[in-house]
Amino acid sequence: MPSTGRGKGPAMISKALEQKVDREVPDGDEDQAADGIAVLDDVDMVDAVAPRGQRRARKPAVKEDTTDESDDDVPLTKRRKTVNGTPKKAVKESDSEDDIPLTKRRTSAVKKEVVTQHSDSDSDVPLTKKRAATNKRPLVKDESDDSDVPIAASAARKSLAKEKKDIEKAADVTAKKIRAAEKKKPAAKRVKKEESEDEVKPKAKPKAKANGTANGTKKGAKGKAVKDESPQEEEEEDEEYKWWLEQNNDNSVKWTTLSHNGVLFPPEYEPLPKHVKLYYDGKPVTLHPKAEEVAGFFGSMLNSEVNVGNPIFCANFFDDFQTVLKETGGAKDADGKKVNIKDFKKLDFTKIFEYYEADREAKRSRSAAEKKAAKAEKDAAEEKYLTCKLDGRTEKVGNFRVEPPGLFRGRGQHPKTGRVKQRVMPEQVTINIGKGEKVPSPPPGHNWAKVIHDNTVTWLATWKENINGNTKYVMLAATSSLKGMSDFKKFEKARELKKHIDRIRKDYQKDLVSKVMVDRQRATAMYFIDKLALRAGNEKGEDEADTVGCCSLRLEHITLSTTEEPFHVTFDFLGKDSIRYHDTVEVTEQVYKNLKIFEKRKSPEDQLFDRLNTPTLNAHLRSYMPGLTAKVFRTYNASWTMAQEIKLLEADKKNPLKKANVHEKILAYNEANRKVAILCNHQRTVGKAHDTQMEKLEYKVKEKKYKQYRIKHMMLKINPKLEKDKSFMADLNNLYKNVLTEKWIEQHHKDLVEGEKVKIQKKFEKENEKLEADGEKPLKDSELEDRLTAADDLEKQLAKEFKDPKKNIAVENANSTIEKCENNIAKLDESIQAIETQMIDKEANKTIALGTSKLNYIDPRITVMFCKKFELPIEKVFSKTLRDKFKWAIDSTDENWDF
DNA sequence: GTCATCGACTCAGAAATCTTGAT
DNA sequence: GATCAAGATTTCTGAGTCGATGA
Incomplete structure (x- = not known):
C-alpha cells in the first residue's frame, strides 16, 4: 500500500515558496492572475496552537496570537484530535453561532469576506477549456490513448463544464434571494423554520393520486408495470400511510x-x-x-x-x-x-x-x-x-x-x-x-x-460475513416509509445547502490563498468536491481495493499541464467500485499553483492533501450548516444541475417542449439526466453486443440510402431530363461515391439474394409442418427448388444492375411518378433520421449509466415538476418501483415546484 | 482526549429477469 | 400469435460515507 505521505509538506506557505512556484507555473492570462489570486501578504493567517499543543481554530492573526506552528508539521494521523472529534474551529464557530439563526450568522460571514481582497469571479471561470467538441455525443471514437475512458462522457463533461459557469451564477443569485426573503420574515418565524428544517414535510395536494400520471390521467395502459396494479392494490393505496403529511421530529426512534x-x-x-x-x-x-x-x-x-x-x-x-x-x-x-x-x-x-x-x-x-x-x-x-x-x-x-x-x-x-x-x-x-x-x-x-x-435502528436482521467481517442487514424496501423519509431528508438537506453555497464558495476561494497549509489544502479539496463532484475519499485499509476519493488522492493520480495548456489538471484514478475517473479539467491559476505547492517534497505515492482527511473536512463543513458533509455536495450539484437544465428547456420559447411529442420529451429529460450522470461519473461497461448493434443500425441506414439510390435511378427513367438537373445528379453521385461504395453494394446484393433464399426455405418448411400436422403429404423437394429460382432471378437482375445501374435499374411500378418517388425518398429520409438519432442516443449511453443519478441524486420532485410542466406521463420516466419509492414526491409536487 | 474501529446506513454496477416490439 | 433479440426493470450484494464508540 502506498505511504500516506502525511505531514511532508510545510505547515505554512512562505512567500519564497509562493514565488518559487510562481516562476514554475506556465504563463497564464494576466487578467486571470489578477483576478483574486493574490497572495495574502498583509493578512497573516496561521494555525493557532493552544498552550498544551492542542490545535486551535484558524483565525486572522489580528484577532488571535500567532504561536507555535509545530503541530502543523505533525502528520494528521499523529496529531491530537479535538473535542469530541470536532476540530476546535468548528466547535468554536458553533459555540458562538449555533444559537444564532442562520440568516443572522450570514451577516457575520459576509463581514469576514469583506476583509479579504479576493474576488469570487474565479467561480465564473469554466472548468474546462473550450473544446471544439461541437457534437456533444460523438459517434466516432476518439483516437486517444485512454481506450477504456468513456469518450462520450469525456466530451459531454467538457460541455457540461461550460454550462456550469451559468449554473453556479444562478446558484449564487438563488442563495442571495433565499436569504433576502428569509430576512423579511419575522425573526421568530425564521428561527423556527431553521430549527425544524430537516423536519419540513412535503405538502400533499388534496386529491393527488399517489400512483397516477403526472398530468392526472389514468396510469398507462400498457406493460406489466401498470398491469399488476390491481383495483385492490389501488384501494390499499388509498389507505396508505402518507408520512409526508405528518410531523415526526424524533430522529432517534425509528x-x-x-x-x-x-x-x-x-x-x-x-x-x-x-x-x-x-x-x-x-x-x-x-x-x-x-x-x-x-x-x-x-x-x-x-x-x-x-x-x-x-x-x-x-x-x-x-x-x-x-x-x-x-x-x-x-x-x-x-x-x-x-x-x-x-x-x-x-x-x-x-x-x-x-x-x-x-x-x-x-x-x-x-x-x-x-x-x-x-x-x-x-x-x-x-x-x-x-x-x-x-x-x-x-x-x-x-x-x-x-x-x-x-x-x-x-x-x-x-x-x-x-x-x-x-x-x-x-x-x-x-x-x-x-x-x-x-x-x-x-x-x-x-x-x-x-x-x-x-x-433506534431500521434493520430486521443482521449477520457478519466472513470475508471482510462486514455487517450485513435485512432492511425495509426502498418504497417503505422509513426509507422514503430518509430520502426526503437527504434532498431537503441538499436544498438547505442552496442557501449557503455562495458563501461556502467565496470562503474556499479565499482560503485557496491562505498561508496555512491545512486551510489551503482543504479549500483546494472543496473546490474539487464542488466543481467535479468528487467523493469525500475516506482512508482505506490494506485489505481493500486501492481506490480513492478527493481527500485520499495521491500525487500519482494527477498530472499538471505543461506550458501549452496552462492550468489544466489531468485526473486519473480509480474511484468507488474501481471505476476509473480520467479527465482533464481547467482549474484556476491559484488551484494550479496550490497543487504545485502540495507536490513539493513528495513522491508520487504520497497523499496530495497530506493535512486533510474526511472527518476534518466534514467538521469544517458542519460549521456552515448542521449536517453538511462532502456527500451533500454531490446531491446538491446533481439536483441543481438537473433543475437548471430543465429551466433551459423551459426558456426555449422557439421550440416549446410542451408541444413536442412524447419521444422528444423523454429525450430532453434523458439528455438532462445524462448531464448529471456525467457530472457524477456514473459509468457502465460497454455491452458485449454494442458494436454489432451499432453496425446493424449503420447497415439499416445504408440499406435505406441504397433504396433512395435506386429510386433516383428510376426517376431518371421516368424523366430523363433530370440528368441535366445538376443538384439531382450531384445527390445521386454523392450517394454512390460517398455513402454506398461499390464493395458495399456488391455485398448487399449478396445479402439480398441470401435473404430471399432463407425466406423461401422457411416458408416452405412452415408449410410442410402445417401439412404434416394436418396429416397431409408434405411438399416435394422439387417444389422448393422451383421456388428458389425466384432468388436466382433476383441474383441475375442485381448483377445486371451492378454492372450498369443507369441502364438496368428499372421502374418497379408502372404507376410510379416523379412525385411518388420524391415522397418515398422523403419517407426514407425520415426513417434514416430516426435511426441516426437512435444511434447518437445509443452511443451517448454506451458508457454512461443514467439510473444511479435518477435513483439517488436527482430530487424526484424535479422530475415530477418536469412531467407536470411539459405534460409527460410520469411512468415515461419513473418505472413502477421508482413511482412507489417517490410516491411522496409525486403526491406533493406541482408544476411550479423549484429545487 | 485521541484515534482506530465499528455500526448503520446510502450508493453502485453487474447480473438476472421481465417486457416490448419487430419479423 | 410465435419467436427472438433488444431494451427496460429489478435484484443482488459489494463499496462507499459518516457518526458513534470504546480502548
Missing part, C-alpha cells in the same frame, strides 16, 4: 412496534450427479460434498471472464479450496486413492460448468406453464417474508433472503476477491423485533444468534 417473519435461507446444497466430476491432471476426482460445493462455485462461473480471468480471484479461490479439501479428507481418484491437488492450472472445471449451463438452459427452455408454476411455488415460499408490520402498517421488506454461499466478487483488484463466502447459519443471525412480538422461528434444529428489540 419505530414503536415491529413484527416480521425473519429471513429466508438459501436452499441446501444439492450434490452433483455422480458422473459430473472435477478433473485434475486429466483425471476425474471425487470430492466431499462440501469441497464439491466450493468447486461448483468456481465451475459454474467459468464464463465470467472478469472473475475467472483475474489471477487474484483464482489464487484466492484455490487457497480456500485447498483448505476445504484438507478439512474434508481431500480428493480421491476412481480407485479411491488420494489425489494431491497442488496446481491450480491442472484443475479442469469444464464438466461442472457444462452441467450448470445445461441446468440454466433447461430452466430457460421450460414451457410457459412450467415457468408459471415454478414462479407460483417460489412466490408462495417467499410470501410471508415480503412484508412486515411497522407501527401497525404493512411495509415491504427489501432483501429478506440471506445471501447464499459463493465466491466473493470484489470489484477491481480487491485483494480478497475469489475467497469463499461461507453459508450463513441461523446461529449467526441476530433478529431485531418489537418487544412482545412473536419471534420468527429459526429453521428446525437451529437457533438465532440473538433476538433484540432496538427501535
